[in-house]
Amino acid sequence: MSTLEIKDLHVTVDTEDGAKEILKGVDLVIKDGETHAIMGPNGSGKSTLAYSIAGHPKYTVTQGSITLDGVDVLAMTVDERARAGLFLAMQYPVEVPGVSVSNFLRTAKTAIDGEAPKLRTWVKDVNAAMERVKMDTAFATRNVNEGFSGGEKKRHEIVQLELLNPKVAVLDETDSGLDIDALKIVSEGVNRFREQGDRGVLLITHYTRILRYIKPDFVHVFVAGQIAEQGGPELAEQLEAEGYDKYVTAAATA
């Protein structure tokens, strides 16, 4: 049982003109077994929310709280958050030259579990996770994300999701830049993770198409650093038909 609770979250980012507030009071509760989709136009603060949960140093939380099962997430370092059970699949996964995928995965798994995985089963687990997302197992010997195509980077994120198996996964525009085949493969990976029953998912997306493959329980519309509206899956369909215009106009005139 785990619950990620975000209360009145205000976040700023440092710019040349000083601190700029991006998130202006976000409230969100993700209980285990629930999938929440966050949708919104560019610049609405969706990615800022994802990075703030993960603890990226670029963002400063000025007000509010984030807790995982009642424990203060904001007091934790980036790696402590991951070990507590949070995972961020990034929109632009980072290349790490000279570090092989297999070394990276084993080091991460060891850090999360607090002990090295059993060698015999681990190699099998890694290969199986790669095969499930149709990634050639030869990628294990390549450097992390280096020379990977956009789709390969996203599949690699899903491999990590499955191997590290967090309590709550934040997927930041994992669907962006994917062709339809890759989108299905990535969605299947997320669905396998969800099917465990007690895992939370925060799915951040600009487009509705991934929601055809990953059915959210709740949809939140993000505009100008706040949740402008929330509802069930039907809200996504409405957004697909009408777009974000009415929310953006409302926020601009507010």
Next chain:
Amino acid sequence: MTVTETARESVAAALEQEKVLSHLHPEGSFLVEDHPVPTGREEIWRFTPLKRLRGLHQDADLSGLLVAAEADVPAGVVLERLGADSPLKGSSGYVPTDRISARAWAAATVGYGLTIPAEADLADPIVVTVTGTGTEVASATHAVITAGPHSRATVVVKYVGSATLADNVEIVVGDGAQLTVVSIDDWADDAVHIGHRHARVGRDATFRHIDVSFGGDVVRHDSTADYSGPGGSVEMLGLYFADEGQFIEHRLFVDHNQPKTKSHVVYKGALQGEGAHTVWIGNVLIRKVAEGIETYEENRNLVLTDGCRADSVPNLEIETGEIEGAGHASATGRFDDQQLFYLRSRGIEESEARRLVVHGFFNDLIRKIGVPEIEKQLLETVEAELEKTV
């Protein structure tokens, strides 16, 4: 003046077969007096802490016999003591380009010649260990490594112990030969080593130079290469790690004086601790005659702590437009925050993430060395260096 003479002169001028006025390589001379005592303002000396050279650049006594070379060589390979009048001396065409090199050339009474016969194919590396036994008197040595035509070999030269050393190493790569020379400066903390290495690369030959510098107080290497025929290929890899107070300088010069030749230079360094200072000068000259050549040089520095300084200067002088490719890159930076964040977001602690990034920084280069025992040793050395700070 006849028409023919005029034509010959203009052809010679057009091809610049003789002299190129280039700032990249000072004219050499064997005469010490042709090289005035540097003041530190000269282009080639401006980064070097002359005060720490123990007078090597002035007139320090070079009669020390505190450096000895040892090697086990397989049958057929000749290892000989190199006397001052050995015919091997000068066989690479090298002419000293600075005072220390000229002084070492004149003063060297000890040294070795290592000759790999034509068409020999040596599976195991030849390891030459140069051991210094004291810094009280400076020593000068001379070495000539010759790879006969169509031979294939790897030579590892390890510098250990304490010394104040000025040396010239000539490397002659015969036509069609494949020679790898790995130089490892693993000196004690008090060593001063000013080294010059010059390779002359034969027709269709492949020369790889891997220069590893970890130890010593002041280490400065001039590594240069030119070609005695078309089709030669030079790869120069460098790896250095400067600690507190340490100075490491690499000056490279590849002289593309023959057509269809290649050069590829990659040097990577890490710096940690107050006063750690590294310098990398990567010079390439493409002469008019050198049509169809390819060259690329790259230097990367990773600054691990405050108080370090990395200088990096790539220079490319192109005299012909008929080239396949020419480029260079240089970057000096701290840890990449995005890389650290990515690793840490997977639960990896900050110190472990830093270690991974530094290992990764060097790994790509180490994997290219192609001598398994050296690769393993270097990975361990990087690990040991990292334990000091990261």
